[in-house]
Amino acid sequence: MLMSKQKKNVNAKRLLISINVLGSAGPIRFVVNEEELVAAVIDTALKSYAREGRLPVLGTDITSFALYCPHVGSDALSPWDNIGSHGARNFMLCKKPQANDGVADADRVGNRTAVVSRRGGGSWKAWFNKSLNLKISTH
Numbered sequence: 001m002l003m004s005k006q007k008k009n010v011n012a013k014r015l016l017i018s019i020n021v022l023g024s025a026g027p028i029r030f031v032v033n034e035e036e037l038v039a040a041v042i043d044t045a046l047k048s049y050a051r052e053g054r055l056p057v058l059g060t061d062i063t064s065f066a067l068y069c070p071h072v073g074s075d076a077l078s079p080w081d082n083i084g085s086h087g088a089r090n091f092m093l094c095k096k097p098q099a100n101d102g103v104a105d106a107d108r109v110g111n112r113t114a115v116v117s118r119r120g121g122g123s124w125k126a127w128f129n130k131s132l133n134l135k136i137s138t139h
Contacts, residue, residue, distance in 0.1 A: 015089055019045045019067070022094045023056050034084025038067050038077045045093055058095075068092040 013034045018027040066076035
């Protein structure tokens with residue numbers, strides 16, 4: 001039984017991947033098996049991020065995050081895809097967009113309820129598209 005596990009690991013190709021987290025100072029790098037699922041890679045990235053004490057704090061719920069490959073397109077990778085199926089080693093980890101843009105505050109004054117708008121929670125795609133729309137004027 002031990003021999004079969006060793007042979008299985010010998011045939012598997014390992015990749016050094018780099019994951020940039022939106023809002024973080026630098027990428028997280030670790031080695032994965034190319035047949036590893038995207039969901040497992042997100043889980044490993046969140047655990048590594050927390051272990052290193054990085055900010056902003058992300059949490060551990062893998063369903064709240066999406067992994068993007070900038071070279072493949074603007075759609076998030078499927079959690080059921082193999083990480084090596086896209087031929088890339090650089091990825092971007094972002095929080096999934098919230099369906100609700102405003103959050104009701106528990107602070108009530110009389111019969112009024114204050115609503116606090118969500119700011120700074122945009123995705124890298126929105127930032128990228130906005131930066132492409134900026135026009136450089138020539139003089």
